[in-house]
Amino acid sequence: MQPNTGAAAAIEFCDVAYTLPNGRVLFSGLNLEVRRGEMLVMLGRSGSGKTTALKLINRLLEPSAGEVRVNGTSVAQTDVIRLRRSIGYVIQDVGLFPHYTVERNIGLVPRIEGWDEGRIRGRVTELLKLAGLDDKLARRYPHELSGGQRQRVGVVRALAAEPAILLMDEPFGALDALSRDQLQREFLALQQRLGMTVVFVTHDLHEALLLGSRIALMEEGKLECVVSPEEFLRSSNPLAAAYVRAFGNGANVIAKRGPE
């Protein structure tokens, strides 16, 4: 992919439709822009189409109509392997390779990309530090880690080849409340430090308010609104208002984010 500095948007959905194999139209006419360096949270219930939309970005799924662009170039015209290696991808079930040590899990894409061993080793050390993990964990296998450690490894594995874009699908959903809270905060700080563009899928308003620079609310394949967390809390959109009511007092969360 050529970096197209002219485009302000890192990712664009242009009139995108997705039809399920059984013929049901999950969504159509989806238009959405993800700005460079922002953390866009796609909030919605299961079945709202948020995960599907996410997978259209790295072509794990193909749209039935319309176009998804990354850095101004249609993903359909980009080599799918190159595209995926330039975009990090983190899922709730992590999907660490159980037969690889932490070091080999993190180093897999750099290794395939032909980095020399010294550089891979350096990158792994750097990433483990970034994730707040002990370097000794490098030689452990995934089953020897706690859930929180595994998810941290999952996140930094996605960062290994230095992607400018990160896609995350409920990455902290399977964690206990304490670990989740800690990882969310650390991740927010990391994202701001690295200036990455992140698309973050969740059904949790708390998470959306805490992490999102903007929140895209989806319901039954329709994009209800795309607003900042502050605007979300005051939104006149009936669905957004319903979320806020169900959630209680959300203003606290934003206050907790601290100065940015």
Add this chain to the structure above:
Amino acid sequence: MNLLHFLSQNSDQILESTGEHLWLVGISTLLAVVIGIPLGILSERWPGWNKPVLGGANVIQTIPSLALFGFLLPVPWLGGRADRLAILALTLYALLPVIRNTYTGIRGVDPAVVEAGRGMGLTERQLLWRVQLPLALNVILSGVRVAVVISVGLATIAAAIGAGGLGEFIFRGLAMVNNQLILAGAIPAAALALLADFGLGQLEKRLRPR
């Protein structure tokens, strides 16, 4: 003891037959692995292959072994060489467990692991070699183990078409109503089956992903 005496007296011949037996089982298992694993991979990749491949292997399995050896006799090039014929028949029988376990082994790999691999930008080939096959290896090996144990037993029947092996003793013993002769074939065959089962079982345990 009478039997022990008999076994030690005929040890040369028993060893030779055991060697023949191992040759028949070894070569046919090797062929079944070389043919069966790719077929298992293909039928997992392309759903269209699944039914004909597994179905075909299933049908072969239902043919009585003695009949299969008989069917293959008139095949040119094979018919003249009893050992080739026996190897072909044993290979055909060993295919099903190898194909089926390759298929289910790859199917059984955690979908999250496969999705993560794909999402990271592994090519389908890299995904297969680096992720799916290593993680399916113990299941595939357990199929090979089943194939070997079946083959050790079936290979005794190969003696019926003159392919040698431990079946020679059994058939001769049956014809002469001589239990010692039957046991001289049956005991080493059973020992081989147990040994192969145990050895491959140990290997399989070591390969089990955690």
